[in-house]
Each structure stands twice: as C-alpha cells, then as structure tokens.
Amino acid sequence: MEFSAKLNELAAKIKQQKGAIQTEEGTKTAFVLPFISKVLGYDIFDPSEVCPEFICDVGTKKGEKIDYAIMKNGQVQMLFECKKVGSDLTINNASQLFRYFHVASARIGVLTNGQKYRFFTDLDNKNKMDEKPFLELDFLDIDDHIIAELFKLTKDAFDIDSIVNAAGELKYIGQIKKIVSAQFASPDDDFVRFFSQKVYEGVHTQRVRELFSTLTRKALAQFLNDQTNERLKNAISTSSTPIDSSSIVENKAILAPAKEDDVETTSDEMEGFYIVKAISRNVLEGKRIVFRDAKTYFSVLVDDNNRKPLCRLHLNGNKKYISVFDESRAETRHELQSLDEIYKFSNHIITAAKLYL
Template sequence: MKRLTSDMVETRFGQRRLERWMEFTERLSSLAVKVRNQAEAIGTEEATKNAFIMPFISSILGYDVFDPLEVVPEFTADVGLKKGEKVDYAIMRDGEVQILIECKPSLGVLKIEHASQLFRYFAVTNARIAVLTNGVQWHFYTDLDAPNRMDAKPFLVLDLLDIDETLITEIQKLSRDSFDLESIISSAEELKYIGALKREIAAQFREPTDEWIKFFTARVYEGMFTQRVRQQFTGLVGKAAQQFLTERVNDRLKAALGVSGTNHAAEAPTSSAEVVEADLDRDTEIETTLEELEGYQIVKAIACGEVKPQRITQRDAKSYFAILLDDNNRKPVARLHFNGKQKYLGLLDDDKVETRHPISELDEIYAHAPEIRESVKRYA
C-alpha cells in the first residue's frame, strides 16, 4: 500500500475543501436564480418560508427541515411574562439551539423592529447566531456588544439578488457539515464593520449627504461653505464620484483584457461600453477558458490556507493566465499556461524567476501546494 505523506494528505484535503466550496457556491447561485424569478410573485410569509427559507436551510445550510432534532419550526420558549411566543425556526446541534431564524414576507423590507422575538429568545437560549430574513435578504446577528444580548446591527448581510462573493465562505461556516461557531464569532466584528462601511460608501456614492459634500469641499475649496457653495458642490461631488467609479471600472476592464499603453486624448472612449468595445477591437485573441477558471479556483483554495480568499485574484492575458495577491501584478502567485497542447503551471521564486511545471490534469496542481503557499507567504 502506498504510504501517504503529509503533503499528499494536505493536498487531498485541499481538493475536497475546494470541491465542497464550489458545490456550495453552485447551490447558492441556483437558489438566487429562483429568488430572482419568483420574489415578486410571493406575497405571504408562509409562501416565503416554503419557496425560499426552507430551501435555504436545507439545500444551502444542509439541515434536514423534516427532522425535529435538527430543525424545530415554531420554536417556543417562555420568556419572562411572555408566554407561548414563537420563533419561526430553531436550528439544533447536539440537542442545543445554535441558530434562531425569524421570517418575514419576501416583498417586505427588513427592519430591526421585526426582530423582537429574536431579541428575547437570544437571551434565554444557547443560540449565538440569530437570523432575520425575508428569503431574499438574510441578516445575521450575534452578541458582539454585550454577552448573551443580540446586537442591534447584523454582522453579515447576504442579499440573494446581489451576492457578495467575499461572504460565501462565512455563510458556509454555518452549514451542517462545516459548522465552525468559533471562527464565525471571531470574524464577526470585522465582517460587521466592513459590511457596514461598504454599504455606507455605496449609499454616499448614490446620494451624497451634506456631511460627505462638506468633507470633500473643504479639501478643494478655500472659501466659506455657504449655501451657494453647498448647492454648487452637491452636483460636483456626485459627478466626481460617478466619474471615479467609471474610471476604476475601465481600468479593471483593461487589465482583464490585457490592454496596455495609453490612449491619445482625441481617441479616448467616453463610456464604459466604448472602452470595452475599443479594448476588444485591439485584443480579440484573449479568451478566458473554463479550464483556466477551474485552475484558478484550485490555486485559490490552496492559497486560502495563508490569506483570505478575496485577496487572491486573476488577470488573463495573451500568453498566460495570472493569479495574483491583492490584484497586484508585482505579487504573482502562479501562472497558468493553458493555451498550447501541453499545459504548464508557472511558479516563481524569490527573484520572480518562473519555472514551468508540465501538467496533464488540473488535479496535479495540488502536488505543488507547498510552493504556492510559500509564494503567498512571501508577499503576505
């Protein structure tokens, strides 16, 4: 019998982890498509439970909704003078309540006022995770601010109509097969504030507040911040924000298409669509293949042992498919040379000298897991 080395065991474990992550992502995407197609047609809370919430508990989180030892519908516990109040679902592990879920109709807007039962039940059960959902949006709460008292703000917000891929791994930690409460709680504070900041920045870009306008005006305008100046800069700040976003999108599109060089001002495209069209006209030979994306996911899974998955990015070019740390071409993790009959995995040493390793199957990338992790560690 062939003796398994530690690297082989780690490689197989990494492969299984990647496969589980990809399967989890596919199930989440499938449910998102269903939600997008049916949300407008479902108006009652009961219909929302049947169409969206029970499938999320079963197919995404992996709990048996028909096993009362795992999922208890209409969970009841007496809370002080409140007798017989119910929370829609309680998810159990080892006989203890771990997750409480309160449901609202899919067409309704989620508000913290809807979570009164969650607040009370959180304090009298062993649950560390509470969820308020309308089947479309999922707000996850814990007790960061005070022990055994549910926070007023969620640490994680999942919108099935606009899935933030950086949250997928965190959601997976709540699933039956990958349940990791300690890891969830330890990362909850960072998730809470990063998520809140991203939502606030997005809101300011959509409709800047007076504070936001005054903040930027004071850095470029030396006069008094009068009402006339406020009105003038309200439009200017909004216009600058939109142009900034457009320029960033254009830069990413050029990078993804492998375009280099500077356009002449007279020939510069004026919209994102024109940038895409112009870039494609200049470079139609770049085609990102499914095989390259699968190879990228394998390298990403290996690198996740050292850094968070969202830090591993990719850029495709004519000659190779680059996998980078922090979307920085000065931090190459690996290169995939899949354009010829013979495929190669390119790995770089301390001096960024590349060595190409021939591979016939994508699984062979796992054999180079130690070098990939070492490459990430050099930059991280």
C-alpha cells in the same frame, strides 16, 4: 454540487417564483427550508437538528414559538425568524428574535423574508442580540465577498468561534460600505465640506456649498468611471484579440487583471479550506488550522507551518486536485470531480493531523 452553485440555484428559483408567493408559510416552504437544507446542509426532517416551531418561554409569555431552531448535541446554534417574501426586515420585525435569542442561549439569530437574510450575533453585549447584523445576504444581489463567510454556517463547516471572531470585522466593513455607497449617490454636507475646504480658499457661502455638492457628486462619478475604464484598458492591452475601445462602458464593474505576483484566494479555495478544517477538528483545535495561498496551489497547514501540511488543494485550473500526505509526509495527488469529494480523503487528512498532536 459546490456551495456557490447551490446559492445560484436557489437564487434562480426565488427570482422565478417570488411573485407567486403570498404568505409567510409559502415563503418558508418555497425559499427558507431549501436554504436551510440544500444550501446550509441541515436535515429539515430531523427535529433534533432542525426544530420547527421551537418553543421559547420569555418571562410571563409562555408557549411562544420561533420558526426554526438549528440544533447540535441538544444545544441551539441558530434561530430563524421568518417573514413573508417582500416584507421589510426592520428591527421591529426582529422583536421576537431579540427575546428568543437571550432565552435560548443561541449565538446566531437570522431574520429573513426568504430572499433577504440578516445574520445577528452578540458582539456588543454577551447573550444579547446586536441591533445590527454582521452579515447580510440578498439572493437577487449576491455579494461574492460574503460567500466564504456564509459557508461557515453550513452543517459540515459550522465553527461558532470562527464565525463570531469574523463577525466584528464583517459587521463594520458592511456598514462602512453602505456609508460610502450613500455618499457616492448623495454626498452629505460634512462629506462635501471635507473636499471643498481642501480645494477652495474663499468663503464657504450657501451658494458655494451648493456648488460643491454638485461638483463632489460629479467628481465621484467620474472617478469611478475612470477606474473602470482604466481596468478595461489594462484587460484589453493584455488580450491577444483586438477589442474596439468603444466597448468601454461607464459604470460596469470589471475586475482588474491579475499581476504576475498577485495571488487571489477564490471562494472554491475557501470552501475547500473549511471542509478540510471541519474534518481536521476531529483531531486538532480549530485555531491551529490555517491556510496559505500560492499561485499554483492552496495549502492547509497546522500552526501556520509549511512543514506541517494537512493537504494541498489545486482548484483554479480546468481540473481540480487534492494532494494528501502519508505518515512519511510523502505527497500524492488525486483528481476531484467536485469539492464534496474532499470528504473521500478524510482518513488521509486525519492521518496527517495526528502527526501534529
């Protein structure tokens, strides 16, 4: 099963069973353990890989335990602190995670209530967990933009350097999106003043400020509707089937149709890339492995060089394919029934990787 399908499957379960869960233990059993095992791919029955009730001695506090530690080669990679489904994931609820993060030398801390997950690292101060997460997941409102980043946390693709390198950008983009969303819903004085000073030359009295607060909110709502309707019109104009213009509905987010020269990198392509990268890292440094997306295929390359291909993926049609290369760089295409079948071509990918040592 592909990664996005695993997320959707667990999301459906959470939506159906959330109301029946009354305890933290129930939350862990029903939601958190399936996330760790089925979505991230770790063996929850192997304590050397997933250690429950992980003991962290902090100062004078001995024998304190954190819910789960994800291990690799005896080293802690991630720590999970779990709360009952429906609980607020506040900084106060993360106090244990803050303490354990430093002692266990983990790089990823996860605070979850089974439905929502907040992922932390140490961008601000090394070995000290940040107060703000770099990634947030809500299973009842999955943001498609984070799927590729979430995939990096899976067992097969886990690459701490890649995760931490991307964490800074993810953290600040997430915060900016929250601010923009809040301003669209209820613009604050500074935001309103920014616009009113550009369009109104009179004195900014209290009455004027109140007026422009209302006008700004209306203008933002109309702007979103105009953008949505314009995209719908474009979609309608490129369709061979007549569509009644009354189907244009306010506040429905529609993706803009792709232009002739547009190239969109999909979540399937990113998942495929991380699978190939995980395989190739047996031979090459992870930073040497990159991708280039084209309209008809998705290339995984070494040193960002078209003459150093590891493979090509064709994942956006009705059928999926992988093109692999032999020692003479001859290309052979094979059909894939699922993204997991990329692993069947590990020997081909490693053979190609060895050419670029």
